[in-house]
Amino acid sequence: MFKPLVRATLAASLLVLVAACDKQADNGATPAVTASPSSPDAAILASIKLLKQGDINGLMQNALPPAEFAKAKADWAKDKDEQPITDEDRAKFNETMTKLTAPDAEQKLFAEIEPKLKEFDATYQQQIPMYASMGSTVVKNMIQQNQSLSEAERTQAGAAVDALVAWVQNTRFTEPESIKKVIAIVSKSARDMNLKSLDEARALDYDQSMAKARIAFAGIKDALGVYGFSLDQTLDSVQAKVVSNDGKNATVQLHYTLLGAPLDATAEMVNVDGRWYGKQMMEKLKEKAAAAAASDAVTAPAPAAPAPAAAQAPPKG
Template sequence: MSTKFARVALAAALGLALVGCGKEEAPAGAPPPAAAAKAAATPDGAITASVQHLKAGNIDALLQSVLPPDEYAKAKADYAKDMNKEPASEEDKAKFAENMAKLTASDAEAKLWAELEPKLKEMDAQMAQQMPMMVAMGKGFIQSSIQQNQELTEAQKLQATQAVDALGNWVSTAKFTDPALAQKSIKIVCDTARKINLKTLDEARALSYEQAMGKFGVAFLGLKDVLAVYGFSIDQTLDSVKAETVSLDANAAKVKISYSLLNTPLSVESDLVKVGDRWYGKEMLESLKKKDEAPAEVAPAPAAPTSN
């Protein structure tokens, strides 16, 4: 996947349902295309539509909701062009095939649990001793980086710091070594791998854009389910999102986005701009424009032959 496409997808997801071969079906819970397009015609509706696509694991629709048609076409072309730019090593191919075979075997859950169960008590003792220090150090490092980031406003720094606190508190209290929860997580991971249904790395790299977005959606939904097992409900966070347009003119708007992350109320203001008849994040578009205007990397000239 190209660097640009990965950046766009990550940004869209922060702010992936399967796509069948030859036909795409809307995932359960996703708004109908016409309704989503109508909602995106208002600044707050654009935010809400993106949230709904993310919750449903519809990554292609999510990207279309945050990117104007020309930028979406570029991102899609980048995927097709760059997916196989560098050949996969035989080691990577062997590791991928081994992992997928292990996760999708008929007795995968039992074998993985047999491997994990003897280690849980040791892991539990280690985490009880080390987790508080690790969380404190991690929070301190991340929060220091946030304060030193000159691209963030003071309001954005405050929100990011509060989010780090909420996540740190969750990590400190989540029962990662609970046997019953571990077994539930193993089942979710194995079920997700079976739904993704890829046996080799060559198969993965040969996917069309539409097929790959469907697989990403399956993986995202599986991740949501695993996090929910340990008390972090992404759906609960997404359901709490409320978007309110606080200022609006013909081509620019400011939207206040309020939400709850692990019972911590947060809010942020986002600037949107109108392109055509739809609204998109101003910061996202400016970032893409800078990337497009950046000079392309020049390949080093081949070394001159030496004479004997």
């Protein structure tokens, strides 16, 4: 029960962090910088627009400097083949896709799930608020122990958790009509992806994979919408105001609404070659580069020792 809550919390954190990459400045008491391609609030606006469209590739490209984006694409091509596919993986994939894409998938899947829904309702439905509250405590403890967050950021993250917990506690996820809608959404997404095998999925290049990711993201948004969680409404609600900007570093105050709860966040931005990026993202990239350099230095072969000089022949006589 904790895992769905943790995932939802991470999703909310993503929204806040992505908001640290874009939205129009509002007309508040503090003067706001006019949004332009070279302003920090314009960078945030672009990312929110791309996320709303499900353009994961564009989001990465907007959030990373060109060299880092190119490296991410190259690393993706390497990483996707690191884990070999087993026959068991192939069998599970084929079984799942066959079920999801069958002409009568919606009816068959609901008939298979319905008895389990009734059993879950009878056993766990009344306990969901308690589980959600316990999960909230665990997640908030994780937030408090995160030393990379400021006190204000911990408070903001905790408020987002409270909004998500309230949603979980007041939503009946096993409601039959809702389940039917979600099954229909998942089946449509599987058909739209049109993947015949796991090997075909693994063979997709970067751009093809991003196109499939866009389909999956749209399905996730639609499924959450069935339960009253509109990601689009949350993204549309984001307002950003530049509160400081010295040309190299900027602070953007964010205000957004998550599941009806008004929330605030602060985004720290840095200017790299005339474009604005999330400060935390840039710091993590530097740390990763430093760790990779240190690792390469340790694993690099030691320089070969010079060959000993040839022994001189003893003098005659």
